[in-house]
Amino acid sequence: MDIFLTLVYVFLFPGFLFLLAYALILEFLDRKIEARMQHRVGPPFLQPFADLIKMLGKEVIDPDGVDDKIFDTAPLVALAAVMTAYLYVPLIGNSPLAFQGDLVLVLYLLTLPTIVLFLMGWMSRNIFSAVGGIRVVTQMFIYEVPFFLALLTPALMAGTWSISEIAAWQQKHLWFMFLQPIGFVVALIGLQAKLERTPFDIPEAETEIIAGPWTELTGRRLAIMHLAIDISLVAGSALVAALFLGGPMTPWVIVPAWLSWIVGFFLFLAKTLAVLLILSSIKVATGRIRIDQLNDIGWKYIASAVLVQVAIVLVMNYFRVSA
Amino acid sequence: MTEVIIPIGPHHPALKEPVNFKVIADGEKIVRLELDISYNHRGIEKAAEQRDFIRVLPLLERVCGICSHSHSTAFAKGIEEIMQVEIPPRAQYIRTIIAELERMHSHLLWLGVAAHEIGFNTLFMWTWRDREAVQDTLEEMSGNRVHYGMNEVGGVRRDLTPSQVNAALARLPNLEERIKKYADMVNNQETMLIRFRGVGKLSKQEALKYGAVGPTARASGVDYDIRSDDPYIAYAEAPWKVVTDTHGDVYGRTCVRIGELGESLKIVRYCLEHLPEGPIRVTTPKAAPKGEIFSRYEAPRGELAHFIRTNGTDKVERLDIRTPTLANWTSVAICLVNQNLADIPVIVAAIDPCLSCTSRITVVNDYDRTEGVITLDELRIRNRARNRRQERC
Numbered sequence: 150m151d152i153f154l155t156l157v158y159v160f161l162f163p164g165f166l167f168l169l170a171y172a173l174i175l176e177f178l179d180r181k182i183e184a185r186m187q188h189r190v191g192p193p194f195l196q197p198f199a200d201l202i203k204m205l206g207k208e209v210i211d212p213d214g215v216d217d218k219i220f221d222t223a224p225l226v227a228l229a230a231v232m233t234a235y236l237y238v239p240l241i242g243n244s245p246l247a248f249q250g251d252l253v254l255v256l257y258l259l260t261l262p263t264i265v266l267f268l269m270g271w272m273s274r275n276i277f278s279a280v281g282g283i284r285v286v287t288q289m290f291i292y293e294v295p296f297f298l299a300l301l302t303p304a305l306m307a308g309t310w311s312i313s314e315i316a317a318w319q320q321k322h323l324w325f326m327f328l329q330p331i332g333f334v335v336a337l338i339g340l341q342a343k344l345e346r347t348p349f350d351i352p353e354a355e356t357e358i359i360a361g362p363w364t365e366l367t368g369r370r371l372a373i374m375h376l377a378i379d380i381s382l383v384a385g386s387a388l389v390a391a392l393f394l395g396g397p398m399t400p401w402v403i404v405p406a407w408l409s410w411i412v413g414f415f416l417f418l419a420k421t422l423a424v425l426l427i428l429s430s431i432k433v434a435t436g437r438i439r440i441d442q443l444n445d446i447g448w449k450y451i452a453s454a455v456l457v458q459v460a461i462v463l464v465m466n467y468f469r470v471s472a
Numbered sequence: 473m474t475e476v477i478i479p480i481g482p483h484h485p486a487l488k489e490p491v492n493f494k495v496i497a498d499g500e501k502i503v504r505l506e507l508d509i510s511y512n513h514r515g516i517e518k519a520a521e522q523r524d525f526i527r528v529l530p531l532l533e534r535v536c537g538i539c540s541h542s543h544s545t546a547f548a549k550g551i552e553e554i555m556q557v558e559i560p561p562r563a564q565y566i567r568t569i570i571a572e573l574e575r576m577h578s579h580l581l582w583l584g585v586a587a588h589e590i591g592f593n594t595l596f597m598w599t600w601r602d603r604e605a606v607q608d609t610l611e612e613m614s615g616n617r618v619h620y621g622m623n624e625v626g627g628v629r630r631d632l633t634p635s636q637v638n639a640a641l642a643r644l645p646n647l648e649e650r651i652k653k654y655a656d657m658v659n660n661q662e663t664m665l666i667r668f669r670g671v672g673k674l675s676k677q678e679a680l681k682y683g684a685v686g687p688t689a690r691a692s693g694v695d696y697d698i699r700s701d702d703p704y705i706a707y708a709e710a711p712w713k714v715v716t717d718t719h720g721d722v723y724g725r726t727c728v729r730i731g732e733l734g735e736s737l738k739i740v741r742y743c744l745e746h747l748p749e750g751p752i753r754v755t756t757p758k759a760a761p762k763g764e765i766f767s768r769y770e771a772p773r774g775e776l777a778h779f780i781r782t783n784g785t786d787k788v789e790r791l792d793i794r795t796p797t798l799a800n801w802t803s804v805a806i807c808l809v810n811q812n813l814a815d816i817p818v819i820v821a822a823i824d825p826c827l828s829c830t831s832r833i834t835v836v837n838d839y840d841r842t843e844g845v846i847t848l849d850e851l852r853i854r855n856r857a858r859n860r861r862q863e864r865c
Contacts, residue, residue, distance in 0.1 A: 188601050354814065356817040435592065435662070436661075438667065439815070
């Protein structure tokens with residue numbers, strides 16, 4: 150791919166411009182699905198767009214004694230991180246930026262918003278934000294290890310550290326959803342926890358600590374941070390789709406390249422929407438658990454389950470290599 | 473971690489009414505709770521002394537939005553007792569129907585709030601939707617969703633037509649099904665179980681010692697319900713039983729309330745089907761003889777007590793209202809110790825607090841963090857100063 154096409158890929162389609170629209174559409178769908186399941190009407194289609202634009206124009210309030218420069222830049226860091234992460238996930242075919250090890254890069258880039266949330270909670274000088282910030286990191290220590298392990302097991306089996314190559318491996322063999330069902334379930338739970346959606350919305354528990362780290366965010370800071378979380382939803386579900394559901398690859402080769410891109414793009418849409426549907430259903434069907442209960446569940450069951458999955462993969466690998 | 477003070481309220485998303493908790497927490501564990509309930513003084517008791525019996529009932533309905541019928545019934549019942557008036561059976565049945573519909577909408581509302589406190593918004597939306605059926609029935613019968621205005625001294629103000637009775641009866645089967653569904657959810661929904669079970673324990677001894685009332689007490693195994701201990705209106709005739717539970721935690725309180733939903737539905741159905749014929753009110757004297765009465769009533773939240781002293785005129789000499797929430801606050805402070813910070817909202821919500829019983833204003837100075845109580849005179853001076861400022865602008 151020449152430089153022009155790469156620039157189009159990064160900035161227009163399926164890069165940043167499409168990403169912005171798709172993130173907001175996913176937010177709309179998420180809210181609409183949730184509302185319909187709860188017997189509500191739900192927001193109109195353009196509501197997330199309107200919310201974003203409105204919040205961008207609102208007054209920014211600096212809390213007393215807060216370093217407003219860091220407070221301004223922190224959401225941007227989070228946004229930049231998740232937007233970058235998105236580029237390395239195969240969307241319409243192999244990502245043109247793919248390299249060996251991009252999986253590790255994407256995982257750490259997706260962790261950045263969580264760290265930013267903690268920092269903002271800590272910097273806000275507000276008791277609710279501080280408690281929320283502590284909960285953010287506590288929760289991160291619980292879900293992050295199982296989540297990373299679950300996303301790394303496809304790499305172990307495919308024998309590559311590139312997301313695009315893992316997706317391509319599934320084209321030849323079988324989706325990892327079927328090969329590694331435990332890993333798939335843990336990955337979905339981890340994604341739900343990373344996005345801080347019920348039952349893992351502990352850091353922003355409205356009825357306990359107002360909005361946790363979000364409490365002192367106003368105007369464009371809130372808008373950008375909100376957008377960053379929406380984009381992590383896209384990047385996260387695209388990542389799970391690529392690692393476990395075969396990504397945008399078709400099981401057979403489609404001859405003109407442009408047609409295979411179009412098919413791949415629709416596969417990407419269908420698979421991310423499927424992941425979103427699962428995540429939204431979990432959100433609707435549960436209440437919020439407590440941080441100590443999450444600690445119990447996370448380390449006792451989720452971490453053990455994913456370790457079992459890793460062990461199974463290692464044993465399978467051993468026999469495959471010796472065969 | 474050292475102890476931190478986490479202020480909750482008077483303005484907080486978990487609270488619908490002004491109350492202030494200073495939660496002293498060590499990490500996520502609660503060490504102690506300091507409670508301040510003095511934010512609103514509405515002077516209702518004093519105002520009640522200035523009005524005659526006809527005008528005092530609408531005022532008393534406004535003590536509380538959710539249990540408006542409870543307050544007016546408790547008062548009317550007391551005055552009728554002083555006057556030695558027996559109200560007609562039809563009026564008693566209508567009062568019972570409204571009272572139990574009120575309990576149903578209150579408990580459905582509570583169930584939604586409790587679910588919301590643990591972030592389970594689906595149940596919140598569902599119960600509030602089903603509550604609409606009860607609200608619609610109440611609106612059909614009385615013309616209002618909240619302040620029904622059904623009571624007067626000597627009976628009720630509106631009769632029920634057969635079409636109203638049929639419409640109400642037609643709504644009951646669906647409600648019954650939904651109540652069964654909620655009972656099922658409480659016992660099977662995983663996040664509700666882990667958030668409700670063992671949270672906010674109150675033993676039977678503690679419940680008795682700290683004077684808990686209503687579902688809070690009944691969930692701790694205290695068999696105390698004014699409707700059966702001191703039956704009034706039609707409770708002695710309707711078939712129903714007191715719901716108790718031995719868990720003593722939020723789970724128990726949820727089970728008791730859902731059980732009571734079913735019992736209320738039975739009472740409503742019985743009263744609608746066996747509505748006696750006859751007048752709906754009797755003429756009462758304008759003035760009540762000199763006397764004192766302690767009128768008890770089982771409001772949705774627990775025992776509501778009106779102490780009424782009359783002096784031979786058409787006004788009360790003294791009216792003292794003890795709401796169930798006031799009786800339950802101490803039990804909250806006991807329940808919260810050693811619990812998790814995240815459980816405060818649900819434990820507080822478990823008594824179904826309703827704050828209509830307060831007296832002073834505490835002022836916190838934001839700059840030097842001092843606190844003080846403002847007297848009424850000072851409030852007047854400040855108010856005058858503010859008015860002058862506004863005039864100048």
